[in-house]
Amino acid sequence: MTVSPTTVEPTTSEQLEAILAAAAAASEPLGSLLPNERAPLLRAVADALDAAADELVPLAMEESHLPEGRLRGELTRTTFQLRLFAEVLEEGSYLEATIDTADPDWGMGPRPDVRRMLVPLGPTLVYAASNFPFAFSVAGGDTASALAAGCPVIVKAHSGHPRLSARTGTIVKDALAQAGAPHGTFDVIFGSDQGVQALRDPRIKAGSFTGSIPGGRALFDIASGRPDPIPFYGELGSLNPVFVFPGAAKARPDEIATGFCGSFTLGVGQFCTKPGLLFVPVGSAIVDAVVAAARDIGPAPLLNDRIARGYEQGLRRLVEVEGVQVVLHADPVRDLAVAPTLVKTTVPNLLEHKDELLEECFGPASIIVEYADLDELTRAAEAFGGNLTATVHAEESETDVVAPLLTLLRERAGRLLWNGWPTGVSVTYAMHHGGPWPATTASIHTSVGTTAIRRFLRPVCYQQMPAALLPVPLRDENVLGIPRRVNGVLTKDDVRH
Amino acid sequence: MTVSPTTVEPTTSEQLEAILAAAAAASEPLGSLLPNERAPLLRAVADALDAAADELVPLAMEESHLPEGRLRGELTRTTFQLRLFAEVLEEGSYLEATIDTADPDWGMGPRPDVRRMLVPLGPTLVYAASNFPFAFSVAGGDTASALAAGCPVIVKAHSGHPRLSARTGTIVKDALAQAGAPHGTFDVIFGSDQGVQALRDPRIKAGSFTGSIPGGRALFDIASGRPDPIPFYGELGSLNPVFVFPGAAKARPDEIATGFCGSFTLGVGQFCTKPGLLFVPVGSAIVDAVVAAARDIGPAPLLNDRIARGYEQGLRRLVEVEGVQVVLHADPVRDLAVAPTLVKTTVPNLLEHKDELLEECFGPASIIVEYADLDELTRAAEAFGGNLTATVHAEESETDVVAPLLTLLRERAGRLLWNGWPTGVSVTYAMHHGGPWPATTASIHTSVGTTAIRRFLRPVCYQQMPAALLPVPLRDENVLGIPRRVNGVLTKDDVRH
CATH class of the missing domain: 3.40.605.10 (Aldehyde Dehydrogenase; Chain A, domain 1)
Structure with missing residues (x-):
C-alpha cells in the first residue's frame, strides 16, 4: 500500500x-x-x-x-x-x-x-x-x-x-x-x-x-x-442518562451493572451515546457490581492526544467537585491508554453542581447518582438539557411510575430506550440520532x-407545468412506481384526469 | 362591537x-x-x-x-x-x-x-x-x-x-x-x-x-x-421574475399584459409573490399593452405609513438608476393612496445595476426588462438570488428552449409557474411557498x-419500549388507521410479529 x-x-x-x-x-x-x-x-x-x-x-x-x-x-x-x-x-x-x-x-x-x-x-x-x-x-x-x-x-x-x-x-x-x-x-x-x-x-x-x-x-x-x-x-455532545427504577435495581443488579460497564467503556468511552450518568436507588447493589465489573476492564488507548488531554481535563473537573466520591479511579492517561473511572454522588449534590457535572466528559468515565426517591429522580431528569438518548431500566410492573418520567425525557432526548444501552446505534428506517440543543444544532x-x-433536500413545486417540463417523478404516469400523494391520497397509481 | x-x-x-x-x-x-x-x-x-x-x-x-x-x-x-x-x-x-x-x-x-x-x-x-x-x-x-x-x-x-x-x-x-x-x-x-x-x-x-x-x-x-x-x-423578500418567451410574446401579448397588470397591482402590489420583473423580447407589443392596462388602474391605499414610506424610497431608488426609463409614473403617495408605476430597462443595464434593480420594491411597481436574445435571458436568470417564485410564459412549441432556463430557475426559486401568475397562492398538499435565501431563512x-x-415537529424514537409506554400511533395495533412505514414498507396494517 x-x-x-x-x-x-x-x-x-x-x-x-x-x-x-x-x-x-x-x-x-x-x-x-x-x-x-x-x-x-x-x-x-x-x-x-x-x-x-x-x-x-x-x-x-x-x-x-x-x-x-x-x-x-x-x-x-x-x-x-x-x-x-x-x-x-x-x-x-x-x-x-x-x-x-x-x-x-x-x-x-x-x-x-x-x-x-x-x-x-x-x-x-x-x-x-x-x-x-x-x-x-x-x-x-x-x-x-x-x-x-x-x-x-x-x-x-x-x-x-x-x-x-x-x-x-x-x-x-x-x-x-x-x-x-x-x-x-x-x-x-x-x-x-x-x-x-x-x-x-x-x-x-x-x-x-x-x-x-x-x-x-x-x-x-x-x-x-x-x-x-x-x-x-x-x-x-450528549450525556445519555440512564435511570434505573427500584424494581429493576432489585431484580437484576448484576445484569444492569454488566450492561452499563460494557456501554460506558465501549470504544474507550468515545461514543456520543456513552451513558454519562447512571441513576440508581440509594443503597442499590448495582454500585458495587458496577465498580467490580469496571475494575476488570484494562487500559485501552484513546484516539489521539487531543482527546486524551480533553479527557484528563474533564476528569479533573469531575473529581474536584465537592461531594463527588471517586469509587474507581484509574491511573492517569499513559501513552494514550487509560482504564475506566467511576464517581458517585447524590441527586441534591448533582443539582447543586450541575454546571460541572452535567457536562460531557468524552472518554471512559461515568457518574453514578444515587437517588432517595422517585421525586428526586424526577427533579434530576428535569435538570437535563438536550440529549441524544435517555434510557430507562425498569420492570414491566413499573410502567405506571415510568410513564411520567418518560414524558419529561421525551422533551429532552431524541431516543428513549427501555432496558437497553444507548451505544451501538442501528441504521434503520425508524432510527433517530438527534435531539434538542446541545445534542444537535437542528433537533x-x-x-x-x-x-x-x-x-x-428542499421542496420545489411546479404550477400548471406541461408534462415535457415536469421532472419524471411528477408526471401523470408513475413510471418509477413510487408512492405519491395525489389529491391528498397516498398511491402508486398513475394520475387520471 | x-x-x-x-x-x-x-x-x-x-x-x-x-x-x-x-x-x-x-x-x-x-x-x-x-x-x-x-x-x-x-x-x-x-x-x-x-x-x-x-x-x-x-x-x-x-x-x-x-x-x-x-x-x-x-x-x-x-x-x-x-x-x-x-x-x-x-x-x-x-x-x-x-x-x-x-x-x-x-x-x-x-x-x-x-x-x-x-x-x-x-x-x-x-x-x-x-x-x-x-x-x-x-x-x-x-x-x-x-x-x-x-x-x-x-x-x-x-x-x-x-x-x-x-x-x-x-x-x-x-x-x-x-x-x-x-x-x-x-x-x-x-x-x-x-x-x-x-x-x-x-x-x-x-x-x-x-x-x-x-x-x-x-x-x-x-x-x-x-x-x-x-x-x-x-x-x-422575493422578486418573482416572469420570463416571456418569444412565441408567447407574439401569440398573446394582450393576455400576458392584462394578466401581468392584474398580478403586480393585486393588493396594491403588497404581496410577497408580486412579479417584480417582466422579461419580454425587445420591441414586443407587450410593453405598450402593459402600460395601457396599468394606466387604467386608479390609486388605491397602501397598508400603512411605514409601507408608504418604504415604497416611496424604493421607487426613488428605482427611477434614479441610470438607463432606467419610467414608462408609467403615478403621482406620489397621497393619503396612503398610490397608482401603479412601471419602469423599463435592458438586460445589460439590469446586470450593471443589479444591486439597485434586484431589490424588492414592496408596492405597485414593476420593472419591464427587454431582452435581445435567449442568451441575454439566461444571463439575466443567472443574476437572481433566491425567490419564492419564477414564472415562464411560453408556447408548448417552445419547451425545448424553456427547459434549460427552468433548470436555472429551479436552483433559485421554490415555485415554478407556466403561463400563470405567482400571486394568489393556493393552500394545497403540493403547494410550496418558500425558496433559497433571501426568499426564506430556511429553504x-x-x-x-x-x-x-x-x-x-421533531423526531423521537423508542427502542424496545413496552406497548404501555409507546405513544398510540406507534403501537402494534394501528388504531388510528394511519399510514405507517413498517420494516421499510408503507402500510396501514397492524404490526404482526
Whole structure:
C-alpha cells in the first residue's frame, strides 16, 4: 500500500478553489439523475470500500488505535448504510412527490395543477468525526445521505486519521468516476482553515458535522452568520442518562451493572451515546457490581492526544467537585491508554453542581447518582438539557411510575430506550440520532437512519407545468412506481384526469 | 362591537411572563393529544372566525385599507386552512410513524425494535405580517400549522392592525378554551421589544415570520444566536421574475399584459409573490399593452405609513438608476393612496445595476426588462438570488428552449409557474411557498400548504419500549388507521410479529 505523503498536506487555495468549482459544476448533473440512476453510485462506493477492507482497516487501526474487530464492524456498517440509501432512492418515498390536479371546486377557490417534490440543496460540506473513522468520516452517514439526496459532497477530513481519510477519499472518488458520476461529485479537503473557508463559500449550500459542542457551535455560527445563511446539521455532545427504577435495581443488579460497564467503556468511552450518568436507588447493589465489573476492564488507548488531554481535563473537573466520591479511579492517561473511572454522588449534590457535572466528559468515565426517591429522580431528569438518548431500566410492573418520567425525557432526548444501552446505534428506517440543543444544532433532523436524507433536500413545486417540463417523478404516469400523494391520497397509481 | 383599548397597549412584562409560563405549561397536554383529538380544536377556531366575519372584516378594512371582497376571501382562506390542517391530522401521514421490529438478521448486525414518530417542538412564536391581516396574521398559516403540530402558539401582533389582532386573538382563545384546549395554548402579544424578549426566552422553541429581509434577518440572527439556538422560519423578500418567451410574446401579448397588470397591482402590489420583473423580447407589443392596462388602474391605499414610506424610497431608488426609463409614473403617495408605476430597462443595464434593480420594491411597481436574445435571458436568470417564485410564459412549441432556463430557475426559486401568475397562492398538499435565501431563512421548508406542519415537529424514537409506554400511533395495533412505514414498507396494517 502506498499513500502519497502529499495527500495529507493541507489543501492549497488553488486545490480548494478547484474542488469547490467542480462541486458546483457537478450539482446540476448529479441532482438531475433519477433516484434509480443515483442508487448504483452508492452501491459502487460500498463495493469499492468493502473490496479495500484489508487495506483500510490496518490504516484505521494505526491512526485511531481502535481494535480490528471494531473497525471491521464499523466498515460493514458504513457500506451497509450506503446500500440502504440506494434502497431508499429506489423506493422513492423520500422525494415526497405530491400532485394536486386542478380543482375548480377547491374549498378556498379554484386550485391550479400544483406538483411538488424534493430536490437536492447543492454542494454539501461534511465535517468528519474522529471517533468513527469509517461510519462518521469520509464515507460515513452524512456523506451517504447527502450523496443519496443528489448533493455533491466535500468532506473536511478529521486530523485524527489523515492518511485513512485520503485513501478512503481516493477510493470513493475512483468508484464514483467509474460508475459514471459527474466530475466534482466528491472530494476531501484537509486543514481547519480550509474547512472554514469552504463553509463560508457561497457555492456550499449545507454543512454537517459530528463532534464537540464548542467546535460545532463555532461552525454553526459561521453557517448561520453567512450573508446567505445555510443549514448546518451539527451532532454535538450528549450525556445519555440512564435511570434505573427500584424494581429493576432489585431484580437484576448484576445484569444492569454488566450492561452499563460494557456501554460506558465501549470504544474507550468515545461514543456520543456513552451513558454519562447512571441513576440508581440509594443503597442499590448495582454500585458495587458496577465498580467490580469496571475494575476488570484494562487500559485501552484513546484516539489521539487531543482527546486524551480533553479527557484528563474533564476528569479533573469531575473529581474536584465537592461531594463527588471517586469509587474507581484509574491511573492517569499513559501513552494514550487509560482504564475506566467511576464517581458517585447524590441527586441534591448533582443539582447543586450541575454546571460541572452535567457536562460531557468524552472518554471512559461515568457518574453514578444515587437517588432517595422517585421525586428526586424526577427533579434530576428535569435538570437535563438536550440529549441524544435517555434510557430507562425498569420492570414491566413499573410502567405506571415510568410513564411520567418518560414524558419529561421525551422533551429532552431524541431516543428513549427501555432496558437497553444507548451505544451501538442501528441504521434503520425508524432510527433517530438527534435531539434538542446541545445534542444537535437542528433537533428536527437525524444524522443516522434513512430519514437523514431529508437534511439535504428542499421542496420545489411546479404550477400548471406541461408534462415535457415536469421532472419524471411528477408526471401523470408513475413510471418509477413510487408512492405519491395525489389529491391528498397516498398511491402508486398513475394520475387520471 | 367593543374593543377594549387596553388590548392594544404593549404587553407588560408581567403579562408576557404569564403568557410564556402558560404556553410552557400547555406544551405537554396539548402535544400529548392524539392527532384526531387535536383536529376539533382547529375546526372550532375556524368556526368561531367564520361566525365573527361580520365583525372582523370591517375592523380589517379600517386598519388595513384593503377592500371588503379581498378581506372576506382572505378570511375564507384562513378558515379553510385551519380545517385542512384538521384533515392532515386525521390522515396521520404527517407523524411519519415508522416501525422497525427487532431483526436478528439485519445487514449491519442484529437490530432492536425501534419506533419513530414526530412530536411537537414546543411553544412557538409567530410574527404576524401586515399585508395579510387574516391569512398571515393572528390565525394565519403559521399559527394553524404550529397548533396542528401540537405547539402552543404566541403571536406577536403586527402593529399595522392591532385592534383586529386583539379581537381575532380573543376569538381564537375563547374558541380553543371552549373546545377544551389546555390553558396557554394560544395568546397574542403586542410590542416590538416584547417580541424580541419572547424570542430570546428559553421556553420558546421555534419562531416563524413573514415580512421584510432586514426584519427577518435580525430575528433569525437572534434565534440562531441564542445560547440554545432554535429554528426560525422567515419568509422574507422575493422578486418573482416572469420570463416571456418569444412565441408567447407574439401569440398573446394582450393576455400576458392584462394578466401581468392584474398580478403586480393585486393588493396594491403588497404581496410577497408580486412579479417584480417582466422579461419580454425587445420591441414586443407587450410593453405598450402593459402600460395601457396599468394606466387604467386608479390609486388605491397602501397598508400603512411605514409601507408608504418604504415604497416611496424604493421607487426613488428605482427611477434614479441610470438607463432606467419610467414608462408609467403615478403621482406620489397621497393619503396612503398610490397608482401603479412601471419602469423599463435592458438586460445589460439590469446586470450593471443589479444591486439597485434586484431589490424588492414592496408596492405597485414593476420593472419591464427587454431582452435581445435567449442568451441575454439566461444571463439575466443567472443574476437572481433566491425567490419564492419564477414564472415562464411560453408556447408548448417552445419547451425545448424553456427547459434549460427552468433548470436555472429551479436552483433559485421554490415555485415554478407556466403561463400563470405567482400571486394568489393556493393552500394545497403540493403547494410550496418558500425558496433559497433571501426568499426564506430556511429553504427546506414551506410556510403555505399542508407540509408547513413539518417545521414544528421533531423526531423521537423508542427502542424496545413496552406497548404501555409507546405513544398510540406507534403501537402494534394501528388504531388510528394511519399510514405507517413498517420494516421499510408503507402500510396501514397492524404490526404482526
